Amino acid sequence: MSNVRGNDTLAKVVALCKRRGFVFQSSEIYDGINGFWDYGPYGVTLRRSVEQLWWKHMVEDRDNVVGLDSTIICNPRVWKASGHLDQFSDLMTDCLDCRRRFRVDQMEDPGTCPECGSKQMTEPREFNLMMKTFVGPVFDEEHAAYLRAETCQPIFVDFDQVRIASRQKLPFGIAQTGKAFRNEINPRFFTFRSREFVQMEMEFFCRADEAMAWYDYWKAERWSFYRDLLRFPEETLKIHEHEKLAHYAQAALDIEYAFPFGWGEIEGIHHRGTWDMGRHGEFSGRDLSYFDQEHNERFLPTVVETSCGLDRICLALLCRGYREDMAATQKEGRDEDVRVLLSLPPLVSPVQVAVLPLVKKLGETAAGLFRDLRRRWRTEYDEGGSIGKRYRRQDEIGTPFCVTVDYESLEDRAVTVRHRDSMTQDRVGMDALVGYLAERLV
Amino acid sequence: MSNVRGNDTLAKVVALCKRRGFVFQSSEIYDGINGFWDYGPYGVTLRRSVEQLWWKHMVEDRDNVVGLDSTIICNPRVWKASGHLDQFSDLMTDCLDCRRRFRVDQMEDPGTCPECGSKQMTEPREFNLMMKTFVGPVFDEEHAAYLRAETCQPIFVDFDQVRIASRQKLPFGIAQTGKAFRNEINPRFFTFRSREFVQMEMEFFCRADEAMAWYDYWKAERWSFYRDLLRFPEETLKIHEHEKLAHYAQAALDIEYAFPFGWGEIEGIHHRGTWDMGRHGEFSGRDLSYFDQEHNERFLPTVVETSCGLDRICLALLCRGYREDMAATQKEGRDEDVRVLLSLPPLVSPVQVAVLPLVKKLGETAAGLFRDLRRRWRTEYDEGGSIGKRYRRQDEIGTPFCVTVDYESLEDRAVTVRHRDSMTQDRVGMDALVGYLAERLV
Numbered sequence: 033m034s035n036v037r038g039n040d041t042l043a044k045v046v047a048l049c050k051r052r053g054f055v056f057q058s059s060e061i062y063d064g065i066n067g068f069w070d071y072g073p074y075g076v077t078l079r080r081s082v083e084q085l086w087w088k089h090m091v092e093d094r095d096n097v098v099g100l101d102s103t104i105i106c107n108p109r110v111w112k113a114s115g116h117l118d119q120f121s122d123l124m125t126d127c128l129d130c131r132r133r134f135r136v137d138q139m140e141d142p143g144t145c146p147e148c149g150s151k152q153m154t155e156p157r158e159f160n161l162m163m164k165t166f167v168g169p170v171f172d173e174e175h176a177a178y179l180r181a182e183t184c185q186p187i188f189v190d191f192d193q194v195r196i197a198s199r200q201k202l203p204f205g206i207a208q209t210g211k212a213f214r215n216e217i218n219p220r221f222f223t224f225r226s227r228e229f230v231q232m233e234m235e236f237f238c239r240a241d242e243a244m245a246w247y248d249y250w251k252a253e254r255w256s257f258y259r260d261l262l263r264f265p266e267e268t269l270k271i272h273e274h275e276k277l278a279h280y281a282q283a284a285l286d287i288e289y290a291f292p293f294g295w296g297e298i299e300g301i302h303h304r305g306t307w308d309m310g311r312h313g314e315f316s317g318r319d320l321s322y323f324d325q326e327h328n329e330r331f332l333p334t335v336v337e338t339s340c341g342l343d344r345i346c347l348a349l350l351c352r353g354y355r356e357d358m359a360a361t362q363k364e365g366r367d368e369d370v371r372v373l374l375s376l377p378p379l380v381s382p383v384q385v386a387v388l389p390l391v392k393k394l395g396e397t398a399a400g401l402f403r404d405l406r407r408r409w410r411t412e413y414d415e416g417g418s419i420g421k422r423y424r425r426q427d428e429i430g431t432p433f434c435v436t437v438d439y440e441s442l443e444d445r446a447v448t449v450r451h452r453d454s455m456t457q458d459r460v461g462m463d464a465l466v467g468y469l470a471e472r473l474v
Numbered sequence: 475m476s477n478v479r480g481n482d483t484l485a486k487v488v489a490l491c492k493r494r495g496f497v498f499q500s501s502e503i504y505d506g507i508n509g510f511w512d513y514g515p516y517g518v519t520l521r522r523s524v525e526q527l528w529w530k531h532m533v534e535d536r537d538n539v540v541g542l543d544s545t546i547i548c549n550p551r552v553w554k555a556s557g558h559l560d561q562f563s564d565l566m567t568d569c570l571d572c573r574r575r576f577r578v579d580q581m582e583d584p585g586t587c588p589e590c591g592s593k594q595m596t597e598p599r600e601f602n603l604m605m606k607t608f609v610g611p612v613f614d615e616e617h618a619a620y621l622r623a624e625t626c627q628p629i630f631v632d633f634d635q636v637r638i639a640s641r642q643k644l645p646f647g648i649a650q651t652g653k654a655f656r657n658e659i660n661p662r663f664f665t666f667r668s669r670e671f672v673q674m675e676m677e678f679f680c681r682a683d684e685a686m687a688w689y690d691y692w693k694a695e696r697w698s699f700y701r702d703l704l705r706f707p708e709e710t711l712k713i714h715e716h717e718k719l720a721h722y723a724q725a726a727l728d729i730e731y732a733f734p735f736g737w738g739e740i741e742g743i744h745h746r747g748t749w750d751m752g753r754h755g756e757f758s759g760r761d762l763s764y765f766d767q768e769h770n771e772r773f774l775p776t777v778v779e780t781s782c783g784l785d786r787i788c789l790a791l792l793c794r795g796y797r798e799d800m801a802a803t804q805k806e807g808r809d810e811d812v813r814v815l816l817s818l819p820p821l822v823s824p825v826q827v828a829v830l831p832l833v834k835k836l837g838e839t840a841a842g843l844f845r846d847l848r849r850r851w852r853t854e855y856d857e858g859g860s861i862g863k864r865y866r867r868q869d870e871i872g873t874p875f876c877v878t879v880d881y882e883s884l885e886d887r888a889v890t891v892r893h894r895d896s897m898t899q900d901r902v903g904m905d906a907l908v909g910y911l912a913e914r915l916v
Contacts, residue, residue: 053639059631060548061758068547070632073540075638098515103670105510107501133611165607169575169659189501190512197495198515217611228545316503
């Protein structure tokens with residue numbers, strides 16, 4: 033089986049996503065809008081499954097992490113305190129002749145317009161990446177507000193409310209998933225760098241002297257999430273330890289995935305110290321310190337953060353899963369073209385089982401099986417077209433198991449289970465089918 | 475048991491929501507931001523559960539409805555075509571003396587300032603309720619974009635992409651849940667009218683001559699969702715048929731709930747005709763018509779919409795569930811104050827089972843039970859404080875069942891199951907506990 037890896041893999045993934053309705057351009061009939069992507073039926077299911085897996089792993093299965101869902105728009109002073117209003121920006125310059133705007137760090141010669149060659153460029157100035165809006169009846173600076181650039185700041189802001197209501201003691205975490213917005217100058221690499229995206233963040237509050245131990249703990253937990261739950265082979269992941277630290281960080285690393293366009297960050301783990309809690313305490317005038325009864329001490333909590341991009345994880349799954357396969361196709365007696373398959377982990381595959389009657393007159397038996405299986409798994413029923421075409425379609429949407437009902441099934445009460453990746457087939461009694469699938473759909 | 479119904483119920487619900495971390499003001503440490511509410515640990519779980527219930531009922535359990543997740547920001551021409559840019563507005567007037575702005579339909583005398591009494595009021599003008607932002611490197615009208623005012627428009631816009639990729643034929647539906655934004659002049663009634671909220675919408679595409687039958691079908695389905703799944707008593711719900719129809723509607727009704735502040739819409743069901751598809755076809759220049767092979771006809775699909783507000787449903791559940799109960803409290807030997815309880819349906823209660831060891835030394839047995847139960851249900855373990863106080867807390871967060879491990883449990887391998895609403899207690903063998911709860915947690 034040949035794995036397609038290289039420059040054109042991303043283009044093939046983009047084409048598959050559009051063809052099968054995973055992800056496509058937002059407002060496509062209006063020529064789209066740069067940096068915004070919609071998730072179609074299979075894409076929504078994939079994304080919901082990954083999000084739910086994260087939520088279960090990070091919140092539901094733990095006693096020391098609780099959930100939050102804050103608004104996208106919050107009081108603008110949050111972004112003053114966080115530093116985003118002053119520092120979350122790119123240096124830009126305008127051409128006075130053609131009136132275009134450019135990022136200085138992407139220009140070969142900042143004094144020359146890359147578009148028209150003019151030397152009439154303005155002094156570089158900061159262009160803030162936060163999207164601005166207005167709340168209330170007047171559109172002036174007093175009513176300006178911002179779409180959150182990250183989901184973590186409201187967690188710091190709500191820390192005391194959540195801590196008191198949930199009766200948590202340090203160490204404990206607060207997690208949330210939700211949309212964030214950045215007015216990226218150059219959105220690119222499909223959903224990798226877009227302007228609207230879903231973050232999944234967890235802020236873990238602890239004592240300063242325990243923070244490095246928690247940092248290591250969460251590094252191991254998050255690595256395991258990708259390796260053991262999402263089944264990424266270890267060689268497709270790497271840890272990138274930051275040498276140069278952001279102003280808020282005392283230690284930081286990225287988990288990167290080997291995208292077709294190079295290594296790209298899918299998660300950041302940051303020891304943020306007391307920076308955020310200190311800033312919000314200072315700017316709000318509230319005492320955000322914590323009294324540790326055990327040690328009889330009052331201090332600002334130290335924060336260890338795990339922050340990942342749901343869209344990037346889905347893109348990594350799609351890129352990782354995309355394969356083209358010629359030899360195996362010929363095995364099934366079709367040699368006119370390559371087999372495209374999406375090898376997604378069964379836990380997050382949009383369709384986990386497909387039920388396919390060989391011919392329509394077997395539909396009654398097949399429909400009975402379908403009704404039974406769909407109560408347990410995401411199941412699709414398809415009776416249209418040749419069985420080969422139907423297999424091909426399920427391969428493309430990443431269905432790990434196809435259950436085929438044939439003429440013999442009426443005699444032997446058994447069905448054929450075809451495995452997506454290996455194309456091997458097992459004959460399984462209908463009574464044993466649920467058990468057979470349950471063992472493998474994990 | 476006395477049901478608290480009246481003017482102060484909402485205030486009590488708001489207080490409970492803050493105290494127990496269900497819902498509280500966004501950015502509270504910065505004095506909040508009017509019309510924005512954050513969901514804390516129990517609130518998130520309630521909201522996620524209701525959303526998942528809707529998604530299962532509307533998408534996963536049906537073969538003829540598929541999911542979508544479109545971006546909040548889309549091409550602004552979508553809102554030109556939908557009519558929102560031109561018509562989604564309130565009439566406002568400004569006072570030239572005190573410089574305040576007012577909604578004309580809420581003023582007793584539109585010519586007089588309600589604030590300072592001045593007669594120097596501007597001519598009334600339209601104030602658009604959509605929140606505006608800018609996408610790209612320049613903040614001018616060419617780069618203006620809007621936060622979606624409703625989740626349904628992108629469904630119409632993506633109709634063809636979704637239809638082709640999912641191989642659906644009419645009649646079928648497309649559903650999505652997600653944030654919408656309206657710059658309401660007067661947010662009020664807690665989360666009932668806020669500026670950022672979650673919609674759950676389904677657009678059902680069909681032939682014109684079948685639309686009224688589908689309208690009736692969805693009316694029945696959605697009524698059943700509230701009555702049978704969310705367990706609202708029928709007398710707390712009513713159907714309000716619209717006599718005056720919006721420009722896009724051929725028939726419309728609201729499902730209303732008896733909130734403490736009066737009847738309020740929680741869902742709208744609309745026969746939208748071909749209005750939306752016609753407008754988007756016209757404005758995009760694309761042919762959005764559908765070819766019906768069975769009837770050999772080409773036509774614009776007619777749309778029947780079901781549209782509800784997730785925050786409003788949660789608020790209805792909280793208001794419906796809130797009770798104060800004096801007599802029952804005395805039954806448990808506590809007479810110093812009333813018992814507050816939140817009678818939520820077990821399916822969506824943030825905590826479904828609480829495991830409470832009578833004293834800490836019974837913790838080992840209790841913790842074993844807890845580990846077993848949490849694999850099946852949302853389960854909380856609490857060993858702090860008197861058993862009465864722990865019951866009281868679980869009552870307030872709406873936990874339907876408390877499982878108490880006492881000294882006798884070590885002998886008889888049985889536990890006490892206490893019912894939230896009736897306060898009755900059953901002795902149940904530990905081996906039979908999962909079965910006992912499974913029957914009741916539906």
